[in-house]
Structure formats: structure tokens, C-alpha cells
Amino acid sequence: MEAIEVTDLRKSYGDTNAVDGVTFTVHAGQTFGIVGHNGAGKTTTVECLLGLKRPDGGTLRVLGRDPARERRALAQRIGAQLQESALPDRIKVVEALRLFASFYHRPADWRQVMERWSLSPLARRAYGDLSGGQKQRLMLALALVGDPEVVVLDELTTGLDPVARRETWRLVGDLKRSGTTVVLVSHYFDETEALCDKVAVFARGRVKAMGTPDEIIARTGTASLEEAYFALEGTTR
Amino acid sequence: MKAFTALTVTELRLLSRDPASLFFTMAFPLMLLVLKRGESAPVPGYLAMIAAIGGMGALPGIVAAYRERKVLKRLATTPVSPLLLLGAQLVAQVTAALAGSTLLVAAAIVIFGAKAPANVPALAVALVLCSVMVCALGFVIAAIMRNTRGAGLIGMLVMFPMIFLAGAAVPRKALPDSLRQIGDFLPLTPGVDALTSAWAGTAAFFPMLILSGIIVAGTALATALFRWE
Incomplete structure (x- = not known):
């Protein structure tokens, strides 16, 4: 089953084509990476998936529905x-979890979510007093408190120190094993390579390459996804 | 309804954790009462002041921060509309104004032996209208100003002259003629009038009508100008 189907998605702001004909599919249970530099159209694509932005062209299906028309139903x-x-x-951490749980018809048990993401020792801590890594862990927990089928994570580890980054990777690994469909948006190639089953390499609003990280690396005859990206960019310039 | 209740409780908690909000809605009016040796005549004005400090002094900065820190956008990815958060903020501000006012009136009666307000239902209606009205103005400021700092600053800059010129902090008869005339055109003035009349026993229809009109106009303007991100 396809969790997400995107066909020829287009979105422009004024004269700039932020997304210029993007096509991809994500199977249910897959961890799909969208990787590329800032301004490649990653966030715009994600905002269309979430129904926050209306596409100018193309079709979008998330769990079989159109996010622009059925945002509320999909948000559950x-x-x-x-x-x-x-x-x-x-x-406070516990208040945020309880509050977000109240938004959903059938939320996960927020106590379990708090425990699972090791937030229980921080339950009484105010958001402003959390470290960068702890804040990100809470935001990740809030994304999961509605017990979602699809999770979209945009620049999850940006600004985190290396230890917190690795810790976050481990959490995404757990999430993946639980069978949730994950869309991971990142400008870190190592993270995408380590975590994703399938990757779309974005550049200037288009998909430059798609496949498993190994496929993309093999196709470009390089040693890592990051090198593959630069090889792809070099040949298209 | 469950989500709205949860949001409102959260907003009230956050207000009660903000030392500045707590001081200006609870302690500051009591200080003024003590300085006036418990005289009850200025108390209805102080009630309007409590409302104005919350709705115009605090609300614009809070709402602009929700936009700037992408809290509104984050809510838009949940089944709950970000509009509900703004509604919760409104209810929290009105509740805080009612709480601060109750404390002040109780102190005036219990500690200083003031006579109880003559028309309590009319006083409550006037206070709710006055509080919703200043919140509507606060939303207009939050809609016009792009960042948190600007919204907070403009809120204060509008609120402070208004509480003096509208007769909330000091009686208008103490003002020079020219300044008193400015007060005739300020939205807080009908609030002070309605509260003062209710305190004395009359439900003043006309000031309450004006307050309602400002609420409708302010809400329409804020709705038209508000940017969600």
C-alpha cells in the first residue's frame, strides 16, 4: 500500500519555482528521506503534504486523501x-504532552509516550529550561502523541550537538521498527543515509535522484550519499 | 470542546506563571487602592485598567510570539485549528481580569470598608465587555505588528496613555480640559463609564452598546489583517 503519492507537484512563490514537478511514492512502513540543500524545495513539499500550503499543480495523496481538501481528517x-x-x-513537558493528546480522537497514552522517549525525568521541567536535544525529543514525542500512521520530521537534528544527534537517530530507528511511515527531511546526508529505506535527492525544486541510498551511491560510482549528491549536481550544471 | 478547555487551562496556567502579568493584574491595583487610602470612587476605573493591561499590555506580545515561534503553524498540523488557541487566550485574559477585579473589590470592601457595588450583574457584564473589547484591540495590534517585540511595545504604548486619558488610572475630572477631550474618543472611556455607572447602580446601556460596536469592528479588522505566519 502507498502511504504517500506525489505526482508532478508544483508550487511557486512569485517568480521562484520552489517545487518544480516533483514525483515520488512512499510505501506504508517505509522511512523516506528528502535530502538536499537549503532552498531545494524540501520544506515546501512537506508543507503541501501536511495541507499547510496549497499546490499550484500536480496531485497529492496522503493515506488516499487530498491534504489541501481534507487537512482536518488527515491531521488525526x-x-x-x-x-x-x-x-x-x-x-511544562507533562502539560504539553497532555495538551496535545487532547487534540486527537484516539491519541496514544501520553504517559507511555513520555516514558518511551525518556521524558519522564523531565516531566515537571519548563520547555524554556530544556536543552536543544531535550526540546527536540519533546517535539518528536508531540508528533507521536496522536498515534499517527505517518510522521513527518523536518530538520529534526539541525542545531543539535553530535551526541544529541546520535540519540535522535536512535529514536527514529525505534520509530521505524514500530512500523510507522516516516518522512525525514534533512540537509545532512549522513543521517539520511543511515536512517532511510528510500531517498529522494532534491535540488532546485526537482528530484535529482531516487532510490535506496546504496542504489544512488552505486549509480554515481561514489562512496557516500553526500559525494553522490555533488556528483549529480556536477553533471547537471 | 475537550481541546478548547485544555487550551484555555494551559493559557491560564501560563498567565499565572508570568510575574509581570500577575503583578499588574493582581498586586498593582491593590497598591493603588492602598495609596488612595481605600477610597472606593476610583475602583471602577481600576477595573478597566486591569482589563486594559491584560488585553493590550500583554496579549499582543503573547499572540505575536505564538506566530513568530511557529506555535500557530504547529497547531495547524493537528486536528485543532490555531484559531482555537486565540480563543483560549481571549477567555484566559477575560478570566484573569475577572479574578484581579474580584480581588480588588473584595479588598476594598473587607479591608477598607467600602460599600459593595450597587449593581453586581451590571458590573460583571460591563467588565466582561470591557475586557473583550481591549482584547479585540490587542488582536488588531498583534495582526498589524510582525514581530513579538514590536507587538509588545506598541501594546504598551497604546495602553499607557489610554488608561490615563480614559479615566481608568486617574479620574478624568483631574485632567486638563484639552486632555479630557481626547478621552471622549478613546475606546476605553465607555468601558470606564459603564463600570462606574454599574458600581453606582445603573446598567448604562449606551456605553455598553459602544463597547459591543468596538468589539465587532476590532474583531473584523483583526480577522482581515491577521497573518498566521
Whole structure:
């Protein structure tokens, strides 16, 4: 079953084509990576998937529905962690989890989510007093408290120190094993290579290459996804 | 409804954890009462002031921060509309104004032996209208200003002259003529009038009508101008 089907997606702001004909599919249970530099159209694509932006062209299906038309219904089944989104400084970890759980018809047990993501020792801590890694862990937990079938994670590890980054990778690995469909947006090639079953390499609003990380690396005759990216960019310039 | 209740409880908690909000809605009016040796005549004005400090002094910065920190956008990815958070903020501000006012009126009566307000239902209606009205103005400021700092600053810059010129912090009869005339055109003035009349026993229909009109106009303007991101 396909969890996400995107066909010829287009979105422009003024004269700039942020997304210029993007096509990909994500199977249920897959961890799909969208990788590329800033301004490659990754976040715009994700915002269309979440129904936050209306595409100018192309078709989008998430769990068989059109996100632009059925955002509310889909929101019950999708969890999201957005780039640079924050919470009020004085809200406590336990309050944020309980609050977000109240938004859903059939949420996960927020106590279990808190335990599973090792947030219990921080339950009474205010958001503003958390470290960068702890904040990100909470945002990830909030994306999961609605017990979603699809989880979208945008720049999950940006700004984290190496230890917190590795810790976050481990959490995404857990999530993957639980059978949830994950869309991981990143500008870190190592992270995408380590975590994703399938990767779309974005550049200037288009998909430059798609496949498993190994396929893309083999096709370009390089040693890593990052080198593959530069090889692809070099040949298309 | 479950989500709205949870959001409102959260907003009230956050307000109660903000030392500045707590001081200006609870402690500061009590200080003024003590300085006035418990005189009850200025108390209805202080109630309007409590409402204005919350709705215009605090609300614009809070709402602009929700936009700037992408809290509104994050909510838009849940089944809950971000509009619900703004509604919860409104209810929390009105509740805080009612709580601060109750404390002040109780202190005036219990500690200073003031006479109880003559028309409590009219006073409550006037206070709710006044509080919703200043919140509507606060939403307009949050809609116009792009960042948190600007919204907070403009809120304060509009609120402070208004509480003096509308007769909330000091009686208007103490003001020079020219300044008193400015007060005739300020939205908080009908709030002070409605509260003062209710305190004395009359439900003043006309000021309440004006307050309602400002609420409708302010909400329409804020809705038209508000940017979600």
C-alpha cells in the first residue's frame, strides 16, 4: 500500500519555482528521506503534504486523501515536527504532552509516550529550561502523541550537538521498527543515509535522484550519499 | 470542546506563571487602592485598567510570539485549528481580569470598608465587555505588528496613555480640559463609564452598546489583517 503519492507537484512563490514537478511514492512502513540543500524545495513539499500550503499543480495523496481538501481528517492520522517550531517557555513537558493528546480522537497514552522517549525525568521541567536535544525529543514525542500512521520530521537534528544527534537517530530507528511511515527531511546526508529505506535527492525544486541510498551511491560510482549528491549536481550544471 | 478547555487551562496556567502579568493584574491595583487610602470612587476605573493591561499590555506580545515561534503553524498540523488557541487566550485574559477585579473589590470592601457595588450583574457584564473589547484591540495590534517585540511595545504604548486619558488610572475630572477631550474618543472611556455607572447602580446601556460596536469592528479588522505566519 502507498502511504504517500506525489505526482508532478508544483508550487511557486512569485517568480521562484520552489517545487518544480516533483514525483515520488512512499510505501506504508517505509522511512523516506528528502535530502538536499537549503532552498531545494524540501520544506515546501512537506508543507503541501501536511495541507499547510496549497499546490499550484500536480496531485497529492496522503493515506488516499487530498491534504489541501481534507487537512482536518488527515491531521488525526499524521504527526509532524516542523522546522524551528517552538512552545511557550513556561509550559511544562507533562502539560504539553497532555495538551496535545487532547487534540486527537484516539491519541496514544501520553504517559507511555513520555516514558518511551525518556521524558519522564523531565516531566515537571519548563520547555524554556530544556536543552536543544531535550526540546527536540519533546517535539518528536508531540508528533507521536496522536498515534499517527505517518510522521513527518523536518530538520529534526539541525542545531543539535553530535551526541544529541546520535540519540535522535536512535529514536527514529525505534520509530521505524514500530512500523510507522516516516518522512525525514534533512540537509545532512549522513543521517539520511543511515536512517532511510528510500531517498529522494532534491535540488532546485526537482528530484535529482531516487532510490535506496546504496542504489544512488552505486549509480554515481561514489562512496557516500553526500559525494553522490555533488556528483549529480556536477553533471547537471 | 475537550481541546478548547485544555487550551484555555494551559493559557491560564501560563498567565499565572508570568510575574509581570500577575503583578499588574493582581498586586498593582491593590497598591493603588492602598495609596488612595481605600477610597472606593476610583475602583471602577481600576477595573478597566486591569482589563486594559491584560488585553493590550500583554496579549499582543503573547499572540505575536505564538506566530513568530511557529506555535500557530504547529497547531495547524493537528486536528485543532490555531484559531482555537486565540480563543483560549481571549477567555484566559477575560478570566484573569475577572479574578484581579474580584480581588480588588473584595479588598476594598473587607479591608477598607467600602460599600459593595450597587449593581453586581451590571458590573460583571460591563467588565466582561470591557475586557473583550481591549482584547479585540490587542488582536488588531498583534495582526498589524510582525514581530513579538514590536507587538509588545506598541501594546504598551497604546495602553499607557489610554488608561490615563480614559479615566481608568486617574479620574478624568483631574485632567486638563484639552486632555479630557481626547478621552471622549478613546475606546476605553465607555468601558470606564459603564463600570462606574454599574458600581453606582445603573446598567448604562449606551456605553455598553459602544463597547459591543468596538468589539465587532476590532474583531473584523483583526480577522482581515491577521497573518498566521
